[in-house]
Amino acid sequence: MACSPxxxxxxxxxxxLSSDSEHSAPQSDNEPLSRRERKAQFRLNKHRTxxxxxxxxxxxxxxxxxxxxxxxxxxxxxxxxxxxAAGCSTSSRLEQVxxxxxxxxxxxxxxxxxxxxxxxxxxxEAKIAYDAVxxxxxxxxxxxxxxxxxxxxxxxxRLADHEPQSSQVLDESRGLFYVPDFIxxxxxxLIMQSIRDDEERELRGTQNNERSDKWFKIQDRFxxxxxxxxxxxxxxxxxxxxAASLELPTWIHPYIERIRTVVPSYTCQPxxxxxxxxPPGSGIAFHTxxxxxxxxxxxxxxxxxxxxxxxxxxxxxCFTTVDLQPRSLxxxxxxxxxGWEHAxxxxxxxxxxxxxxxxxxxxxxxxxxxxxxxxxxxxxxxxCDSNDAMVRDLRSRRQTKNHT
Numbered sequence: 001m002a003c004s005p006x007x008x009x010x011x012x013x014x015x016x017l018s019s020d021s022e023h024s025a026p027q028s029d030n031e032p033l034s035r036r037e038r039k040a041q042f043r044l045n046k047h048r049t050x051x052x053x054x055x056x057x058x059x060x061x062x063x064x065x066x067x068x069x070x071x072x073x074x075x076x077x078x079x080x081x082x083x084x085a086a087g088c089s090t091s092s093r094l095e096q097v098x099x100x101x102x103x104x105x106x107x108x109x110x111x112x113x114x115x116x117x118x119x120x121x122x123x124x125e126a127k128i129a130y131d132a133v134x135x136x137x138x139x140x141x142x143x144x145x146x147x148x149x150x151x152x153x154x155x156x157x158r159l160a161d162h163e164p165q166s167s168q169v170l171d172e173s174r175g176l177f178y179v180p181d182f183i184x185x186x187x188x189x190l191i192m193q194s195i196r197d198d199e200e201r202e203l204r205g206t207q208n209n210e211r212s213d214k215w216f217k218i219q220d221r222f223x224x225x226x227x228x229x230x231x232x233x234x235x236x237x238x239x240x241x242x243a244a245s246l247e248l249p250t251w252i253h254p255y256i257e258r259i260r261t262v263v264p265s266y267t268c269q270p271x272x273x274x275x276x277x278x279p280p281g282s283g284i285a286f287h288t289x290x291x292x293x294x295x296x297x298x299x300x301x302x303x304x305x306x307x308x309x310x311x312x313x314x315x316x317x318c319f320t321t322v323d324l325q326p327r328s329l330x331x332x333x334x335x336x337x338x339g340w341e342h343a344x345x346x347x348x349x350x351x352x353x354x355x356x357x358x359x360x361x362x363x364x365x366x367x368x369x370x371x372x373x374x375x376x377x378x379x380x381x382x383x384c385d386s387n388d389a390m391v392r393d394l395r396s397r398r399q400t401k402n403h404t
């Protein structure tokens with residue numbers, strides 16, 4: 001599957017930094033600045049100019065146009081604080097600065113780069129940290145002024161994990177396997193009947209014929225988990241009580257064995273199943289499944305009607321689309337699993353070879369294996385949650401539990 005440029009995220013354009021009001025010296029409202037204030041303003045302007053110049057040189061850029069975002073985003077770029085280069089920071093020292101703010105997730109430093117990143121749960125939480133730290137003396141770094149910008153997710157990935165766009169093809173060599181007609185039409189009907197039978201058993205187990213609480217609405221789609229649940233707030237394994245069953249349904253096991261036949265490299269023992277129902281027009285945003293919640297391989301079986309699934313590699317500005325036919329299987333491992341994001345666009349039709357194809361209801365079965373180590377050593381720092389504060393806390397608690 002050949003990769004084409006992501007037209008939604010064109011390369012950085014040129015912009016004269018000196019004309020950017022964000023970096024211009026503030027003007028006095030009424031009275032002229034005192035001599036001391038003018039000196040302080042001169043020093044601030046010089047530090048700012050030097051910091052942004054070093055940043056541009058390190059990335060071989062002429063300007064910062066279309067790189068930084070004026071709106072609050074989850075990711076902060078600390079322009080003048082890096083690892084092994086200007087600033088001489090470390091993860092622990094940088095965490096001292098940002099971990100005090102609510103919503104802090106992780107810091108990312110790249111070797112020999114004069115800049116670094118701080119990631120937050122939301123743009124609003126990142127904005128609070130920005131307001132407190134930007135262009136203010138930082139005691140953790142000897143009173144150094146830190147210059148900070150907001151980055152979108154794609155901009156973050158391009159700076160943190162930039163790769164040449166040439167020869168970026170998403171296929172089996174990079175870990176994406178597509179198997180049409182993985183199951184037959186009669187098997188598809190049996191699976192749908194099994195899902196309905198499971199629902200009826202759950203309903204019989206509730207009082208007053210109330211609806212089973214094992215289906216959850218996530219945006220416009222409906223999900224149910226087996227084996228382990230998934231917490232869409234923490235983006236990690238959720239509470240066991242939210243799973244329909246702690247075991248996988250018996251009807252899925254023959255198809256797990258079939259995966260090993262069509263993809264011989266598949267050696268996983270999946271212990272988590274998510275069933276999703278997509279009403280017409282619904283979708284799911286670009287994402288990678290948690291690197292630390294699950295192991296190397298993900299499997300998706302499509303049921304019902306076809307839909308287009310988009311893949312993008314944000315660090316390389318690559319984009320490709322796979323038309324998922326009913327009864328097909330998609331397996332992601334290695335680079336396709338860790339370095340590419342996947343999504344289903346929210347729309348009521350897809351354009352296939354110039355023809356509009358309306359969407360109808362689609363179902364999917366996603367098989368995963370829970371990671372026992374909660375570790376990931378991939379090179380995709382913008383997409384990896386291994387260094388998130390929450391994940392490190394989970395690892396620490398698990399180690400403490402294992403030692404008691």
